Amino acid sequence: MKSHINIGLIGLGSIAETTHINYLKAADHATLAAVADVDAERAKAISLKYDIPQSFQSADEMLEKSVLDAVMICTPNQTHIPIAEKAAAKGIHVFMEKPIGTGLKEVEDYLRLAREKNVLTMVGMTHRFRNDVRILKEYATKGTFGDLYYVKAKLYRRRGTPKGWFTNKSLSGGGALLDIGVHVLDLAWWLIGRPEMHSITGKTIAGFGNYGTKYVSSWESNNKRLNSNHIFDVEDFGAAWIRFKNGIVLSMEIAWAVNAEQDEGIEIELLGNKGGAALSPLTIFTEEDGLLSRQQPIFEENEPFKDEIAHFIDCIREGSNPSSNGEDGYEVLKLLMGIYESSNLGKEIRFD
Numbered sequence: 264m265k266s267h268i269n270i271g272l273i274g275l276g277s278i279a280e281t282t283h284i285n286y287l288k289a290a291d292h293a294t295l296a297a298v299a300d301v302d303a304e305r306a307k308a309i310s311l312k313y314d315i316p317q318s319f320q321s322a323d324e325m326l327e328k329s330v331l332d333a334v335m336i337c338t339p340n341q342t343h344i345p346i347a348e349k350a351a352a353k354g355i356h357v358f359m360e361k362p363i364g365t366g367l368k369e370v371e372d373y374l375r376l377a378r379e380k381n382v383l384t385m386v387g388m389t390h391r392f393r394n395d396v397r398i399l400k401e402y403a404t405k406g407t408f409g410d411l412y413y414v415k416a417k418l419y420r421r422r423g424t425p426k427g428w429f430t431n432k433s434l435s436g437g438g439a440l441l442d443i444g445v446h447v448l449d450l451a452w453w454l455i456g457r458p459e460m461h462s463i464t465g466k467t468i469a470g471f472g473n474y475g476t477k478y479v480s481s482w483e484s485n486n487k488r489l490n491s492n493h494i495f496d497v498e499d500f501g502a503a504w505i506r507f508k509n510g511i512v513l514s515m516e517i518a519w520a521v522n523a524e525q526d527e528g529i530e531i532e533l534l535g536n537k538g539g540a541a542l543s544p545l546t547i548f549t550e551e552d553g554l555l556s557r558q559q560p561i562f563e564e565n566e567p568f569k570d571e572i573a574h575f576i577d578c579i580r581e582g583s584n585p586s587s588n589g590e591d592g593y594e595v596l597k598l599l600m601g602i603y604e605s606s607n608l609g610k611e612i613r614f615d
Contacts, residue, residue: 264580264581264582265332265579265580266292266580267292267293267294268292268293268294268332268333268576268579268580269293269294269296269329269330269331269332269333270287270293270294270295270296270331270332270333270334270335270576271295271296271297271298271299271325271326271329271331271333271334271335272284272287272295272297272298272299272334272335272337273298273299273300273322273325273334273335273336273337273338273346274299274300274336274337274338274339275298275299275300275302275305275306275309275337276337278337278360279335279337280309282568283335283337283568283572284298284309284313284315286566286568286569286572286573287335287572288313289569290572290573290576291576292576292580293576295313295315296315296316296317296329296330296331297310297315297316297317297318297319297325297329297331298310298315298317298318298319299318299319299320299321299322299324299325300320301320301321302320303318303319303320306318306319306320317329322334322336322338322346322349322350323349326349326350326353326355331355332355332356332579333355333356333357333358333383333575333579334346334350334355334356334357334358335358335359335572335575336357336358336359336360337360339428339434339435340362340364340365340434340435340436340437340441341365341433341434341435341436342434343359343360343362343363343364343365344363344364344365344366344369344370344373346359347359347373347377347384348372348373348376350382351373351376351377351380351382351384352376352380354380354381354382355382356382356383356384356579357377357382357383357384357385357589358384358385358386358387358572358575359384359385359386359387359592360386360387361386361387361388361445361446361449361592362386362436362441362445362592362595362596362599363384363386363589363592363593363595363596364436364592364596365435365436365437365441365596366436367593367596367597367600370589370592370593370596371593373589374589374590374593377589383578383579383582383584383585383588384585384588384589384592385574385575385578385585385587385588385589386587386588386589386591386592387571387587388446388449388450388453388587388591388592388595389446389567389568389571390446390449390450390529390567391449391450391453391567391571391586391587392565392567392568392570392571392574393564393565393567394562394563394564394565395542395543395544395545395560395562395564396450396454396542398545398560398562399454399531399533399540399542399545400453400454402538402540402547403454403455403456403533403540404456406537407537407538407547407549408533408534408535408536408537408538408539408540409535409536409537409538410535410536410537411455411511411533411534411535412510412511412512412534412535412536413511413512413513413514413533413534414451414454414455414511414512414513414514414531414532414533414534415513415514415515415530415531415532415534416447416448416450416451416513416514416515416516416529416530416531416532417447417515417516417517417526417529417530418443418444418446418447418516418517418518418526418528418529418530419516419517419518419521419523419524419525419526420443420518420519420520420521420525420526421479421520421521421522421523421524421525422474422476422479422481422520423481423519423520423525424439424471424474424481424499424519424520425442425481425519426481426493429442429497430473430494430495430496430497431494431495431496431497432494432496432497433494435497437497437498437599437603438467438469438497438498438499438501438519439497439498439499439500439501439517439518439519440467440498440501440517440599440602440603441599442519443517443519444501444515444517444599444602445595445596445599446529447515447517447529448513448515448595448598448599449587449591449595450529450531451513451515451531452513452594452595452598453591454531454533455507455511455513455533456509457591457594458507458508458509458511459507459508459509459614460505460506460507460508460597460598460601460614461506461507461508461613461614462505462506462611462612462613462614463503463504463505463506463598463601463602463604463605463611463612463614464503464504464505464605464610464611464612465501465502465503465504465601465602465603465604465605465606465612466500466501466502466503466605466606467498467500467501467502467602467603467606468498468499468500468501468606469495469496469497469498469499469500470499470500470518470520470521471499471519471520471521472495472499473493473495474520499518499519499520500517500518500519500520500521501515501516501517501518501602501606502514502515502516502517503515503602503605505598505601526543527543528543529542529543530542530543531543537549537550538550544559545559545560545562546558546559547559547560571587574586601614
C-alpha cells in the first residue's frame with residue numbers, strides 16, 4: 264500500500280475552492296501539491312491562500328514540473344479527456360468531475376490508454392456517496408423490492424440556469440443533460456444495478472434560453488475569462504424513456520428552468536413487485552404479514568464530497584478500482600448521447 268500521495272488540482276472554479284481544496288487539505292495520506300488554472304493570477308492567489316506549494320497556468324506545465332501521483336480535473340467538460348490523456352500518458356491517476364467527456368470515441372481512446380498505463384480513473388458521481396443513497400442501494404442489492412420494473416428520476420429547477428461556460432456548447436458539450444442530468448441518470452442507473460440499455464426515446468429543448476425573469480438569481484462560474492462571450496446554444500430541458508435489456512424502464516426529466524415546482528434535490532422512485540422506494544426523503548414501501556408498510560430509515564447525513572475524495576485517495580493507495588470508475592462514466596455518457604440522438608432524429612434509438 265502506498266503511504267502517501269501527491270495530488271494536483273486542475274481548474275479552480277467554484278466547486279474546486281468550496282469542496283476539493285478543503286477536503287484535500289484535510290485528507291489523511293494525501294497532499295494537495297499543486298494547482299493550475301488558465302487564470303494565472305487566480306491560481307497564484309489560491310496557492311497562497313491555502314498554502315499549496317505550486318501554482319501553474321496550465322495542466323501541461325503542472326504535469327511537466329510537478330511530481331504527482333494523481334490529478335483532479337475540474338475544468339469545462341470539453342477539456343476533461345484531453346487533460347486526462349496527458350496525465351495517463353505519464354502514469355498519473357485521474358479523477359474528473361462529471362461528465363467523463365463529451366464524445367464517446369475520445370472516451371474509448373482514453374480508457375484504452377488508462378488501461379495500458381495501469382492508471383485508475385474515477386468520475387465525480389458525488390450522489391452515490393450520500394448516506395441515504397447508500398442505504399437505498401443496500402435495500403435494492405439484497406432484493407427487498409423483488410423484480411424492479413419501473414424507475415422514475417427527476418430534477419427540476421424553476422429558474423436555475425447557470426451562467427458562463429455551462430451554456431456554451433463548445434466548452435460544455437451540452438446543457439442541462441450534461442450538467443445535472445448526468446447525476447440524475449447515473450444515480451438511477453446505478454441503483455438498479457447498471458443494466459445494459461435496449462432503447463432510448465429522448466427529447467431536449469432550449470425552452471427558456473437566456474431568460475430575463477425578474478427577482479431571481481443565477482449561479483455563475485468563477486472563470487470570468489471563459490464566461491465573457493455569454494453564448495447560449497444548449498438545451499435547458501431534457502426528458503427520456505429508457506428501456507433496459509433486463510426489462511426495467513427508466514423515465515427521466517431534468518430542467519434548468521421550467522414553469523413548475525422546483526425540486527429540493529434529485530427525486531428517485533423505484534417500483535418492484537415486492538416493494539418500492541422513494542428518495543428525498545428516503546422512504547421504503549413493503550408488505551409485511553399482508554399489511555402495507557411505509558418505513559423511513561433513521562441515519563446521520565454525511566458530506567458526500569468528503570467521502571468521494573477519501574475514496575479516490577484510498578483507491579490509489581490500495582490499487583483498487585473506484586466505485587464510480589471510467590467504465591461507468593462511459594456507459595452513462597452513452598445513455599446521454601442516446602438521448603440527444605433520439606431528440607435530434609425524432610425517433611427511438613435502439614442498441615441491439
